Amino acid sequence: MNAPSSLEALIEALRCLPGVGPKSAQRMAYHLLQRDKPGALQLAQALGGAVERIHHCAKCNNFSEEEVCAMCRSSHRDASLLCVVEMPADLLMMEQAQCYGGMYFVLMGRLSPLDGIGARELPLERLLARAQEQLCEVILATNFTVEGDATAHYLATLLSAQGIKVSRIARGLPVGGELEHVDSGTLAQAVLERRAVSA
Amino acid sequence: MNAPSSLEALIEALRCLPGVGPKSAQRMAYHLLQRDKPGALQLAQALGGAVERIHHCAKCNNFSEEEVCAMCRSSHRDASLLCVVEMPADLLMMEQAQCYGGMYFVLMGRLSPLDGIGARELPLERLLARAQEQLCEVILATNFTVEGDATAHYLATLLSAQGIKVSRIARGLPVGGELEHVDSGTLAQAVLERRAVSA
Numbered sequence: 001m002n003a004p005s006s007l008e009a010l011i012e013a014l015r016c017l018p019g020v021g022p023k024s025a026q027r028m029a030y031h032l033l034q035r036d037k038p039g040a041l042q043l044a045q046a047l048g049g050a051v052e053r054i055h056h057c058a059k060c061n062n063f064s065e066e067e068v069c070a071m072c073r074s075s076h077r078d079a080s081l082l083c084v085v086e087m088p089a090d091l092l093m094m095e096q097a098q099c100y101g102g103m104y105f106v107l108m109g110r111l112s113p114l115d116g117i118g119a120r121e122l123p124l125e126r127l128l129a130r131a132q133e134q135l136c137e138v139i140l141a142t143n144f145t146v147e148g149d150a151t152a153h154y155l156a157t158l159l160s161a162q163g164i165k166v167s168r169i170a171r172g173l174p175v176g177g178e179l180e181h182v183d184s185g186t187l188a189q190a191v192l193e194r195r196a197v198s199a
Numbered sequence: 200m201n202a203p204s205s206l207e208a209l210i211e212a213l214r215c216l217p218g219v220g221p222k223s224a225q226r227m228a229y230h231l232l233q234r235d236k237p238g239a240l241q242l243a244q245a246l247g248g249a250v251e252r253i254h255h256c257a258k259c260n261n262f263s264e265e266e267v268c269a270m271c272r273s274s275h276r277d278a279s280l281l282c283v284v285e286m287p288a289d290l291l292m293m294e295q296a297q298c299y300g301g302m303y304f305v306l307m308g309r310l311s312p313l314d315g316i317g318a319r320e321l322p323l324e325r326l327l328a329r330a331q332e333q334l335c336e337v338i339l340a341t342n343f344t345v346e347g348d349a350t351a352h353y354l355a356t357l358l359s360a361q362g363i364k365v366s367r368i369a370r371g372l373p374v375g376g377e378l379e380h381v382d383s384g385t386l387a388q389a390v391l392e393r394r395a396v397s398a
Contacts, residue, residue: 005264006245006248006249006252006253006264007249007253007262009245009248009249010245010246010248010249012245013238013241013242013244013245013246014216014242014245016231016235016238016239016241016242017213017216017227017230017231017242018226018227018230019223019226024218026288027217027218027288028216028217028218029249030262030286030287030288031216031217032215032216032246032249032250033249033250033253033262034307034308036215037250039212039215040215040246040249040250041246041247041250042212042215043212043213043215043216043243043246044242044243044244044246044247044250045212045243046205046208046209046211046212046213047209047212047231047239047240047242047243047246048240048243049205049208049209050205050206050208050209050228050231050232050239051231051232051236051239051240051243053205054205054206054232063206063229063232065204065205087229088229089225089226089229108233109233
């Protein structure tokens with residue numbers, strides 16, 4: 001209505017954030033201008049700084065300020081294993097689980113035809129080149145969603161054709177999971193993918 | 200974990216937005232850096248511009264780029280009425296309802312002792328000064344929440360003591376509301392505040 005134009009511009013600009021609609025954007029703008037002007041300026045600076053300095057690591061494709069990120073440069077990690085994840089957040093979860101000491105490759109997405117993301121939109125040539133560098137095994141750790149599964153299937157075909165050993169992280173009941181409360185799809189998969197037990 | 204520092208700084212800075220926790224901030228940062236760098240730069244610019252240019256209107260206390268906003272300068276509005284609202288969004292709703300042609304005063308908050316907002320944190324002296332400028336009536340349009348009601352009560356006492364006529368917008372069933380589906384508190388208030396009907 002009669003909102004001043006730089007306020008309108010701010011509300012419009014806030015809508016570029018994922019999950020922020022017109023009402024939330026308005027609330028955010030009012031909050032910043034009324035209660036947190038230093039925060040707004042700091043955010044402006046952080047946005048500029050991050051856009052300017054953050055690129056993709058030449059090896060793992062994760063966000064990095066350097067040509068090759070610290071993790072890829074580390075000599076303490078097992079260079080014979082490559083774990084493929086969809087997003088940087090997945091990599092952080094893997095690291096928090098402290099179950100894996102190899103290298104990573106971050107797809108920065110997944111096959112998602114509905115969103116216009118096909119094989120050409122993912123950095124598959126770089127993944128292939130990376131996988132051919134004397135690696136023993138590529139571990140696919142994409143999500144267990146329809147799209148993540150499709151991506152894993154596609155990558156497995158692609159990498160196997162090059163004679164690379166490919167595996168997929170296990171699907172099943174979560175740790176502490178009870179049969180009574182688990183969804184039937186997970187239970188069915190857990191039965192299908194059961195493992196032999198050695199006595 | 201091993202996130203580059205300007206990414207960390209961006210995630211931290213995004214948390215100044217209301218309703219944004221660590222996970223959302225991370226998702227927003229990844230989205231901006233991966234899919235919308237122009238949007239991020241535009242947001243940075245809009246933040247800086249808004250913080251620099253937007254102040255409070257000297258008359259109505261709403262956000263304004265000028266000393267006195269366009270609405271307060273307008274000669275088409277009824278200068279004998281002053282409507283007090285909590286936030287700019289409330290003013291916009293009033294304007295959208297097209298039911299009111301007078302002036303406004305935006306409190307930019309409400310009495311909320313739990314959040315440390317008492318009478319001293321609200322611009323009550325400016326409201327009082329504004330209300331004493333040959334106005335006929337002050338209409339209190341704060342929300343019908345506990346805090347909004349308390350604010351209205353406080354303002355009514357304050358303004359009445361100066362001999363100013365004060366009213367409160369009506370509470371009752373919404374337009375199109377059915378007794379069967381309305382909450383009992385609203386129904387009880389609607390009965391208590393019933394109006395005489397002239398035949």
